Amino acid sequence: MTFDHREPGTDEEVWAMSSPPSLPLIDLDVDRVVVIAAHPDDESLGAAGLLTIAAARGIALDLIVVTDGEGSHPDSPTHSPATLALLRRRELIDASRIVGLRGDPVFLGLPDGGTDAYRDDIAAALRDALDRAGGERVLVLSPWRGDGHRDHRVVGEIAEEVCAARGVRSRAFPIWLWHWGTPEDAPWSRAERLILDGPARDAKTRAIEAHASQLRPLSAAPGDEPMVHARMRAHFARDTEVFFAPEPAVAESPGHPAETLGQDYFDGMYARHDDPWGFDTRWYEERKRAVLLAALPRRRYRSVFEAGCSAGALTAHLAERGDRVLAVDLAPAAVEKAQRRLSGRDHVEVRRARLPDEWPEGVFDLVVLSEVAYYWGDGDLERGLAAGVDSLAADGHLVVCHWRHPVAEYPRSGDDVHAALAARSDVSRLVRHEEADFVLEVFGRRGARSVAAEAGLVP
Template identity: 45%
Template sequence: MSFDHREPGTAPEAWTAFLETVAARPVDLAGSAAVLVVAPHPDDETLGAGGLIATAADAGFPVHVVLVSLGEGSHPDSPTTTPDELARRRAVEFRDALTELHPDVTASSLGVPDVGIREQPETLRDAVAARLDATPGRTLLVAPWRGDGHRDHRVAGEVAETLAAERDDVTLLSYPIWAWHWDDADAPAAPWDTARALPLTPGVLGRKRSALAAHRSQVLPLSPSPGDEPVVDERHGAHHLRDTEWFFGTPRSRSRESFDAHYARKPEGWDFDGSWYERRKRAVTLAALPRERYRSALEIGCATGVLTAALTDRADDVLGTDIAAAPLARAQVRAPRARFVQAALPDEWPDGAWDLVVMSEVGYYLSAEDLDRTIDHVLASLADDGVLVACHWRHPDDEAVSSGDVVDARLAERWPRAALVRHVEDDFVLSVLPGPGVRSVARTEGLAP
């Protein structure tokens, strides 16, 4: 996603009309012991979650804000203010804003360079994990929405989603910042089906307004010179100074309708045949199989059947499933020896027992709950001598609800045995997870004791 914050963007009035149609669940603080807010830059905490911070602190919840960077890159063309000067100013503004929200709110600053979190996401991950470890009880973790359009927001959101997926004592809420600016209120890309709403009292809204005003370097011009214009002008600020604060809840699995629309635009789905990346990844996946031949294979999310066709050379019986109908017609032509069924997994899990289950490039389209249910189904239907092979893309995907690394980590956490193979490179991660009767290739062939 690319956008120019200097453009007018979507009018606040357009969002007002849209928000009146949203059936949002309320933000519920009950059951949480503390609130932890991730802010990539000073003012993100106020714009995205200032009302929540104030409301939670008023109710006696411990609230801590992790500030990733000092936002020294907010005015790259300023002729009057250097990045170092901006960093010093914004650090003071951040503390002043939190005081306006509630004097008991605590904060820590990580000092990551502005637009630099992509190069060191572990700095944020370690800091948030340490706070979570030190907090008894359930934590409400509040972070930017990963699809917000700003690189720092995306990485911060991904880190928060990963940690929330790994822990049973964390509830995640995600806040939009720049999506209000670039998204289309008539056909929004943001996941409003997961919306959570927090009504703000007049007093809390007034404190949020005062906190935003404390970020003087962002809401006022640094000088009359070009390049010193405010980043958060009145039009953009209006998105955030509503009497309701909006968040997104845990992502849901990608819908059948979205896949149908994808295949309507691109009947072959992805370039499975022509791309060297796809052909090489497929070869690596097939080479990782510990047996030369299988009795019965299940492929979850088979798309147009390119990998399915290869599996029919390695298994006596192959069943391919996909949530969309359109690719299955092509898959049947491409892999005539396989069987195919349209199914939305995990709800429509096929009957049968399998000694090979393949889950390639599909796990990150599942919600955390649906991924866990899928893992449960695989464990229940996998033969003792069977394996699950999971292969997933590691780069950002705007259509995904998590990431390849999140899926691989959850599989490793939930699987009762260590991976037989785990291959990690920049582009994808592949794991072969065995049943209890699986032995190494050398032992199976009598080459090793």
């Protein structure tokens, strides 16, 4: 989902007239509420009423703030990111006191907009909070993963994963959904509400007002406009707060093979996010591409095939190294973006295909499987790897690169993919680059020669 905070957005009256009138009430029979927020002000906009009511009932509160929100005004001529970070921390502390937080918030200080590269750190901070809670009954609150903001998605995913593993109840609060969405976009079947009394509504109003840097212009200069305008703020003046329960996990029967993720998953990702995995915005992805390109054993290739090209960030670089490039993706939105990016390059073709069923015909001397094979179920993984090897020219190279951390929706891990390929008897590994976050390997057909051997430097 792409949205602009400066746009008017959905009028609050649309939500008031169309939202289900009788959602079940959220259960607050707990000893402690732990909030993990992506940015300062998430907790106030999404859950200040709940926190106020919980504190009034004697329920302990913990608050973890993942980033300092220093990226809120990237074009500000008056406030540097460091200045904004300090300002927003002070605002958060003021807001937390209003809702009843007695201890100090935990500030992780991770990069605003870059949370995906720090999933382990975020998960560790949440686990630490749950460890400190001991045997208490805990409710964890986080931004909703479908909110349309990358950091909200990442923090929401981590909260659900950690809580599911620990058997802890979690709920997510939407923020930007109210701005870009309509009632048809909300998962009402998993929604719960909390009715706010007068003191809770008053506290929420004051807590939101504490985040002045987001509500009012930093100055009269362009780039210092408010992040949350009055029309957006109207969504948080309601007498209720809404929370979404996690999507129920689909239990696998013993011996039942993992299933390939279908098109609905990817269509949903591109509907909610302009750049779902941050291929064009994250230093992590830019660096990983550079590592992959540096690992290619040959300077130039005759024919390149890239599976799962997304919006074409890597494809554009492969086009500089190949005489002919074919790139495919399952999601029409991704294919359209890639075609626009590569328009005018006559030697590059981008088209939609469902892999491995629609593996292209022909022979390639470079096949690239980057961040794609962990989406395949058991049978499709076997067929996809076989198709990749079978389509290699005699002197061809197969490049595989995958994220190593577990993702709840994926049928397998990146390590599983690489282990399955390494177990094949018809390929030889030429390159292996392993980091905590990803593993990159290059294979050739059995007996493939190293770079030095191809250059005649060694026998």
